[in-house]
Amino acid sequence: MLDGGELDVLTGDYLAELTMLILGRDRLRDPDLGYAKTFLRQLDGCLGTALDRGVRIVTNAGGLNPAGLAAAIGALADRLGLTVRVGHVEGDALPRPDALTANAYLGAFGIAACLDAGADVVVTGRVTDASLAVGPAIARFGWRRDDLDALAGATVAGHLIECGAQVTGGNFSFFTELPDGGHRPGFPIAEIHPDGSSVLTKHPGTGGAVTVETVTAQLLYEVGGPDYLGPDVVTRLDTVRLDQDGPDRVRVSGVRGTPPPTTLKVGVNNLGGFRNSMTFVLCGLAIPAKAALVRGQVEAAVGADGLEFTLARTDHPDAADTEAASALLHVHLRDGDRVRAGRAFSAAAVELALASYPGCTLTTLPGDATPYGVFTTDVVPQAEVPHVAVLPDGERVAVPAPTTVAEPPPGAGAGATVPAEPPPGAGAGATVPTDAAAPAGSGPSRRGPLGELVGARSGDKGGDANLGVWARTDATWAWLRDWLTVDRLAGLLPETAPLSVERYELPNLRAVNFVVRGLLGPGVAASTRFDPQAKALGELLRSRVVDLPTTIGEAAG
Secondary structure, three states, rough: OOOOOOOOEEEEOOOOOOHHHHHHHHHHHOOOOOOOOHHHHHHOOHHHHHHHHHOOEEEOOOOOOOHHHHHHHHHHHHHHHOOOEEEEEEEEOOOOOOOEEEEEOOOOHHHHHHHHHHEEEEOOEEOOOOOHHHHHHHHHHHOOOOOHHHHHHHHHHHHOOHHHHOOOOOOOOOHHOOOOOOOEOEEEEEEOOOOEEEEEEEEEOOEEOHHHHHHHHHOOOOOOOEEOOOOOOEEHHHHEEEEOOOOOOEEEEEEEEOOOEEEEEEEEEEEEEEEEEEEEEEOOOOOOOOHHHHHHHHHHHOOOOOEEEEEOOOOOOOOOHHHHHHEEEEEEEOOOOOOHHHHHHHHHHHOOOOOOOOOOEOOOOOOOOOEEEEEEEEEEEHHHHHOOOOOOOOOOEEEEOOOOEEEEOOOOOOOOOOOOOOOOOOOOOOOOOOOOOOOOOOOOOOEEEEHHHEEEEEEEOOOEEEEEEOOOOHHHHHHHHHOOOOOHHHOOOOHOOOOOEEEEHHHHHOOEEEEOOOOOOOOOOOOOOOOOOOOOOHHHHHHOEEHHHEOOOOOOO
């Protein structure tokens, strides 16, 4: 991106919930670590270019040790013979002796303070992903805490670019329609304007595409209801308007913001124990009986506590080769005892090879257990978190908490999206959770995959999953809105049936969004689910064969 065209600020989002766990384990081994070392290696090759071109860099790669990364950048610059002004943001780390890591999700005003003081590079710990873009916009336009609509608009822009090429055609349902077939999508650029509106685009000559649909897909990623809670503003996702503004240009406008909540979201990581997995290949006939035999033998060998068995029926009848005729039995063990979860388990599985079902084979050799983490969330009052901007000259500047705040709806936590009544003036598009027992439709229909008419994007938030589904035309939206209820989702995706599911409508995007509570159990680091981050949940839904109205075409509107 530094070489591709005009750029004012380059942002880098390095922190996922799993990343914080990894950094926490790094810090246990060496207190001087705790930041994303990858960022430092990448900066080695481009810091000089950024300084020459006046491009400022804002990143959350500081992780658990932003001061340590800031110092390491200074040492890197000295080695390269460069002069660089580095600021960093502190205060997110909370004193929780019972946790491996506990970090509040800070906002953007600390970043802005560092940029205002002349920083070339700003390093943060755990800030909200969107803050990496909101902070530079605050510094450029001088926004204040009460510029809520502008802050909300920039939050949307930051959310759209936080996952890089996902908004330019990466992980896009209709990737075959992209100009290059999705082979090498370029990285996105958000051109943010003084009123908070923006244009999403990319550098000329890069792959992928920026369309209303690619932007819609990313806008639906890892969100909940219309209220998108952040530390600086609550962004009303149901007020977002997307318009094509030329080739590879999408204008984002109309975004409304309301006062932020009284609390900040806190991400907490703890070591949960140890885990191990072995996979048996079951070929040919009597697959369920073979799986039952393995289950009984493994439970007899190591005990039933902590064992999970998942039978994946990947086998085909009358298949011509072994792979096509085989099912996979995944056996997982989680335990606080590293010995039991280690070789005691995996060796016992391998020892069944000559004493179990006919054709017994496994996909891996026996291995040791690995530790896993459990991610949970909490909240803390904004005023109790010492948000501090450390300027390039070392001056420490306290960043006051917002004074105009609003209590989130019952059960809400800062940084999360929750069911909420629309605020006054939010417009007709504002919605609350809905699940009307809508009719399936009575017109002519044909059988076909749901994905012929709709796109989807899904992802994880701790132990929950979100699944956003958007219609490609107004006619499809009129059908989808009434047809895809929580009950129908349970029929199409049976694993969601016993769980709490919230459904939200976003008419401006022609979309519905589902939040599936508890689908991922204790979170990605501990999940034994085949798709532990629910990234493929949307594509699974699109593959289901349903009755499609014959009156609706397949082309995008």
